[in-house]
Amino acid sequence: MQLISILLLVFPLLGFLTIGLFQRQMNRQLSGILASGVIFINLVLSSFLFRYITTSHQVLEVSLFDWIKFADISIPFALTIDRLSALMLMIVNGVGLLIHVYSIGYMKYDESVNRFFAYLNLFILFMLILVLGSDYLMLFIGWEGVGLSSYLLIGFWYKDHANNNAAKKAFIMNRIGDLGFLLGIFLLFSTFKTLSISEIAEIASLMPSGNITLTIITLFLFVGAMGKSAQIPLFTWLPDAMAGPTPVSALIHAATMVTAGIYLIARSGVLFVLSPLTMNIILVVGAVTALVGGLIAIYQNDIKKILAYSTVSQLGFLFMALGLGSFSGAMFHLTTHAFFKALLFLAAGSVIHALSGEQDIRKMGGLRSKIPFTFALMVVGTIAISGIPPFAGFFSKEVILTAAYEHGMAMGVFATFVSLLTTIYMFRLLFVVFFKPASKDFKPAHSVHESPKVMLYPMAILAILSIVAGFVQLPKLFSETQGFDNFLTPVFAKANGLQTVSEHALSVQTEWLILLIPMFIIALLVFYSYNRFVNSKELTPATGIQKVLADKFYFDDIYDFLIVKPIGFLSDFFRQTVDQSIINGFVNAVGNGTLFVGKRLRLLQTGNVGFYLVIMVFCVIAILFFNIIL
Amino acid sequence: MENSIAQLQVIPLQYYILFCSALFSIGVIGVLAKRNALVIFMSVELMLNSANLLLAAFSAYRNDPAGQIFVFFIMVVAAAEVAIGLALLVVVYRSTHSIDIYKLDRLKW
Numbered sequence: 001m002q003l004i005s006i007l008l009l010v011f012p013l014l015g016f017l018t019i020g021l022f023q024r025q026m027n028r029q030l031s032g033i034l035a036s037g038v039i040f041i042n043l044v045l046s047s048f049l050f051r052y053i054t055t056s057h058q059v060l061e062v063s064l065f066d067w068i069k070f071a072d073i074s075i076p077f078a079l080t081i082d083r084l085s086a087l088m089l090m091i092v093n094g095v096g097l098l099i100h101v102y103s104i105g106y107m108k109y110d111e112s113v114n115r116f117f118a119y120l121n122l123f124i125l126f127m128l129i130l131v132l133g134s135d136y137l138m139l140f141i142g143w144e145g146v147g148l149s150s151y152l153l154i155g156f157w158y159k160d161h162a163n164n165n166a167a168k169k170a171f172i173m174n175r176i177g178d179l180g181f182l183l184g185i186f187l188l189f190s191t192f193k194t195l196s197i198s199e200i201a202e203i204a205s206l207m208p209s210g211n212i213t214l215t216i217i218t219l220f221l222f223v224g225a226m227g228k229s230a231q232i233p234l235f236t237w238l239p240d241a242m243a244g245p246t247p248v249s250a251l252i253h254a255a256t257m258v259t260a261g262i263y264l265i266a267r268s269g270v271l272f273v274l275s276p277l278t279m280n281i282i283l284v285v286g287a288v289t290a291l292v293g294g295l296i297a298i299y300q301n302d303i304k305k306i307l308a309y310s311t312v313s314q315l316g317f318l319f320m321a322l323g324l325g326s327f328s329g330a331m332f333h334l335t336t337h338a339f340f341k342a343l344l345f346l347a348a349g350s351v352i353h354a355l356s357g358e359q360d361i362r363k364m365g366g367l368r369s370k371i372p373f374t375f376a377l378m379v380v381g382t383i384a385i386s387g388i389p390p391f392a393g394f395f396s397k398e399v400i401l402t403a404a405y406e407h408g409m410a411m412g413v414f415a416t417f418v419s420l421l422t423t424i425y426m427f428r429l430l431f432v433v434f435f436k437p438a439s440k441d442f443k444p445a446h447s448v449h450e451s452p453k454v455m456l457y458p459m460a461i462l463a464i465l466s467i468v469a470g471f472v473q474l475p476k477l478f479s480e481t482q483g484f485d486n487f488l489t490p491v492f493a494k495a496n497g498l499q500t501v502s503e504h505a506l507s508v509q510t511e512w513l514i515l516l517i518p519m520f521i522i523a524l525l526v527f528y529s530y531n532r533f534v535n536s537k538e539l540t541p542a543t544g545i546q547k548v549l550a551d552k553f554y555f556d557d558i559y560d561f562l563i564v565k566p567i568g569f570l571s572d573f574f575r576q577t578v579d580q581s582i583i584n585g586f587v588n589a590v591g592n593g594t595l596f597v598g599k600r601l602r603l604l605q606t607g608n609v610g611f612y613l614v615i616m617v618f619c620v621i622a623i624l625f626f627n628i629i630l
Numbered sequence: 631m632e633n634s635i636a637q638l639q640v641i642p643l644q645y646y647i648l649f650c651s652a653l654f655s656i657g658v659i660g661v662l663a664k665r666n667a668l669v670i671f672m673s674v675e676l677m678l679n680s681a682n683l684l685l686a687a688f689s690a691y692r693n694d695p696a697g698q699i700f701v702f703f704i705m706v707v708a709a710a711e712v713a714i715g716l717a718l719l720v721v722v723y724r725s726t727h728s729i730d731i732y733k734l735d736r737l738k739w
Contacts, residue, residue, distance in 0.1 A: 607738025609731040613661055613670075 001052055002062045004045050005079050005132065008089070011038045011045075012125035020118035028113050032104035035117035039097045039124060046089040053086040057490070059198075061134065068137075075195055080134035084491040087331065088131040088263060091338050095255045096124050098458035102346050103247040105455035106353060116156060116245065123149035127256055131263065135195040136185045139264065143181065143228065146257045147174045153252060154244040166243035173237040177227015181264075184220030191217065201270040205494055209274050218271050218278040221264060222285075229261030229315050232289045236555050238312055242304040246349030249304060254311050254345050255338040262318050262334055266327045269495030273325065283323025287414060289316030292553060294421030298428065299550035302359050303348045306429050309552075310385070311341060313421065317400065320415060325499050326403035328488040333396035335484075336469050340384035340393060343462035344426075347378040350451040350459065351433060361429065366438035370448045375434050377459045382430045384466040386423040388522060395470030398515070399484075402476070405514055416518050423525045431533040475515065638690045646687035653680035667719055667729040671712065678708045 015038035019031045026034075053060065060081040067077040081089075100120060107113045126149060130142025147170075155167030185195065191213050192200045207214060225231070230238035241253045252258070265272055265282070272278055293313030300306045314337050321330035352359055354371050368375050384391035387398075397419050405412030450456075473484035489496075548554070653676060660673030682701045689697025723729050 605738050607735040609734050610662075610665065617658060617662060 001049065001060055004048055005060060005062045005081055006064065008042055008045055008049075008128055008132070009079075009125060011041050012121045012128065014038065015121035016118050016125060019114055019121065023112075023114035023118060026114050028108075029104075031114040031117045032100070032107070035121050036097060036100040036104065038121060039093060039100050042124070042128075043090075043093040043097050046086075046093045049081055050086045050090055053081060053083055054487070072193070075135060075137055077138065078134040078196075079132040079138075080198065081132060082491055083488055084263075084266065084331070085131050087335065087488070089128070091335055092124065092127050092131060092256050095338050095342050095462070096120075096127075096251060098461055099247045099251040099255075099342065099346070102250075102349070102455050102458040103245075105452045106247055106349055107245065110245075112156075116153075119149055119152045119156070120248075120251070123153070123252060123257070127260075130260055135197055136188060136200075137195050139197075139267075140178075140181065140185060143224070143260060143264075144178065146252070146260065147171065147178070147228070150174075150241065150248075150252050150257055153248040154241045156244055156248065160243075163243040166237075166240040170237040170241045173234050174227045177224045177234055180220045180223025180227070182224075184217050184224060187213070187217045187220060197267060201268070201494060204270050204274060205498060207274060209498070210276060211274060214271055215275040215277050218268070218275040219281070221268060221271070222278060222282055225261030225264050225319075226285065227261075228264075229258050229319070230289075230312050231261070231285050231316060231319060232292060233555075235289060235293070235312050236552075236559060239305050239308040239552070242302070242308050246304065246345060246352060249308070250342045250345030250349065253308065254341040258311065258315060259318070259334050259338070262315070262322060262330055265319075265322050266331055266492075269327050269492055270498060272322070273495045273498045279323050279325065281323075282319050283411075286316045286319025286321075286323050287418070289313070290320060290418040291316070291414075291421075294418055294425065295549050296552045297425040298421065299546055300425075301362055301550075303351065303361050303364075303429065303433065304345075304359055306361070306425055307341070307344055307348055310344075310422065310425060313418070314341065314385075317397075317415075317418060320418075321400040321403060324400070324403045324407050324411075325496075326400060327492045327495060328485045329396070329399035329403050331488060332399055332473060332484045336384070336392035336396040336466070339462055339469055340381045340391075340466040343377060343459060343466050344381040344385065346455070346459045346462065347374055347381055350374040350455055351378075353451050353455070354448050361432045364433045364438075365436040366434070367448065368434040371450045373450055373456050374459075377456075377463050378430060378434065380463040380466055382426045386426055386522060387419055387518070389519070390467075390470065392466050392468070392470035395473060395475065398475045399473070401514060401518075402511070405510065412514065416514070420518065420521055420525065423522050424529060427526050427529040428533050431529055435530070435534040476511070635690050635693075638687070643687065643691050646684060650680040650684040650687075653677075653683070665730050665732050667722070667731050670731065671715055671719075675708065675712070678704060 015035050019026060019035060023031070049060070061078065062081070063076050063078040065077050066074065068075040100117070103116065103120065107116050110116065123146060126142045126145025128142070130139055130146060133139040133142055151167050151171040154170050155164045157163050188200060189195055192203050194200060204214065227234045238253060238258065242249050244253075272282070290313045293309045293311075293316055297306050297309035297313060300309060314333075318330045318333055318337070321327075321333060350371065351364070351367065351374060354367070354374065355364065358364065380391070384393040387393045389395075401412065401415050401419065404415035472487075473482050476482070551557070657673045657675075657677030657680065660676065661670050664670050664673065682704055685697040685701050685704075689695060689701075719729055722734065726733055
């Protein structure tokens with residue numbers, strides 16, 4: 001088992017090195033198969049580990065070597081596999097494999113497909129380090145590594161400058177979050193004298209709730225999570241990150257990397273539970289992000305942007321769940337979300353593929369009959385994310401909604417409202433792209449064609465997962481056994497034990513109500529969207545409040561005005577005034593001064609020997625006098 | 631030896647110092663005033679020898695032979711210097727047909 005967990009890291013590394021180093025020599029078909037094969041082996045290994053962890057009820061600790069060791073600091077390079085990481089292993093490798101296979105078809109005609117697969121394998125490697133690391137520093141390596149892969153893949157088509165800017169934006173915004181994470185790690189170390197996650201949880205569980213240090217640490221960690229998981233105010237990079245190839249958006253910016261923040265908080269559950277203030281901040285930030293993301297998504301016209309804001313909104317939803325203390329609920333929704341959001345992105349990629357790169361939904365329409373498989377898969381994804389039973393999204397959202405209602409009626413209603421936004425934007429997308437009569441002014445370069453099988457099969461598997469994954473855990477109304485909760489109980493036992501929330505259990509009637517009323521509203525919304533979006537010939541230009549939403553609440557403009565412009569101005573000032581005038585001026589003045597003085601002084605070199613002699617004698621005499629005087 | 635030292639000490643030390651200073655000054659003035667390189671050389675020798683004489687005098691008055699050893703060294707160095715200097719002068723003369731130092735003014739700014 002120890003060996004297997006090490007091999008998990010070795011295979012993607014090998015894949016990355018092989019494809020990366022021989023990208024010029026390697027056959028274009030081979031790289032995709034190789035990369036997918038590596039991840040397939042990883043998936044098989046992960047399944048072994050998953051079975052082992054589930055049946056043996058113990059945590060696997062693998063210490064590879066002592067990494068940093070001096071004085072009283074000792075940080076081993078160690079992996080921990082408990083049920084939480086085993087679950088993440090399955091998600092990362094499972095979804096990763098499907099998206100690798102899909103990419104073989106999607107990236108077939110790209111000239112640098114080898115580079116693409118090298119980056120993808122690199123990403124998987126770092127994601128696994130992030131998930132498996134047994135101390136915060138290991139986690140941080142993975143954290144930075146996935147950020148790097150994300151940067152490389154967003155800017156994959158680097159010839160277009162807009163993509164580079166998007167990549168830089170993602171990298172820099174993540175850097176802000178990473179700074180918080182790093183400060184959190186420093187504080188953790190100075191407080192606990194260790195970075196091991198389990199040891200810290202052990203020590204922290206004895207500390208009083210609301211401890212100031214803990215609060216500061218958790219706030220810093222949350223800043224890190226905000227950056228990586230695209231929460232307000234650091235969320236604007238995620239929609240821009242859609243500049244990368246669609247499989248990347250599916251894998252990194254929907255299913256795995258952006259959930260790293262949730263994973264981090266769930267991992268350090270004990271610390272967060274002991275800081276009620278941080279939990280409340282997480283709840284508020286998550287709620288606002290979920291709301292804002294959902295509202296913006298309704299008025300976007302780029303198919304990938306819609307899904308991106310949807311991801312932002314769902315991530316906010318996940319943070320709400322964390323803020324409510326429902327760690328296993330968050331992990332459950334994270335899992336199902338990985339499935340159906342990856343599916344949606346891949347389906348969107350398939351649509352884009354069919355239309356030869358067109359992403360504007362206003363130019364689409366009537367695709368239902370032209371690409372029927374993609375349509376069917378998109379429907380599955382849409383139903384799943386909207387939370388319509390019996391698809392996966394329903395079950396996982398239900399857990400979070402229940403937690404919200406247990407927290408308070410207002411919170412519950414708010415959560416329901418936010419989750420209903422999903423229905424609106426997803427069905428808008430579906431209806432406009434597939435039902436609306438085809439737009440006349442759009443002529444794709446090639447005839448509209450269904451994607452090849454290599455792209456459809458992975459989507460089909462994701463679709464099946466999106467349908468059945470929810471049955472792992474039925475709502476409390478229907479079933480006493482909470483499969484997913486029970487699975488993660490050993491991981492969160494300590495954190496849950498420390499929670500002091502006075503949860504009032506809901507009566508059966510309320511539970512039925514909060515189950516049925518959303519269903520009813522969803523039905524209404526679907527019906528409304530159908531009328532609204534299918535029959536209207538063109539989407540009307542946005543006005544008033546709609547315009548605010550369509551312009552993403554002007555977040556980008558505000559950041560541009562408040563941060564980017566001043567920094568640009570400052571840079572210009574430093575470059576032109578400080579550097580050019582002051583520093584350059586000083587350096588030039590030294591040079592010019594030396595030249596000037598030299599020009600004058602060299603006149604002393606008359607070349608006349610007699611003159612030199614006179615000077616020499618006088619100088620000797622002068623030195624003599626000096627010696628006498630002094 | 632004792633005898634010669636005693637004879638030397640017959641003349642007071644101040645006389646030696648004055649004489650050597652005069653000799654040295656003549657050398658300095660010769661160096662400054664003359665244009666003929668050969669004469670300048672001779673003036674330099676004059677200065678060296680005035681210093682030698684003074685060293686010998688001090689050596690005698692202080693009963694310390696170190697000064698006399700210095701004199702020998704200086705004489706050796708002066709001989710070497712003259713050899714090189716005269717060789718230089720020969721070369722200079724061959725190129726300019728003169729040993730006037732005021733004509734050697736090509737090496738300037």
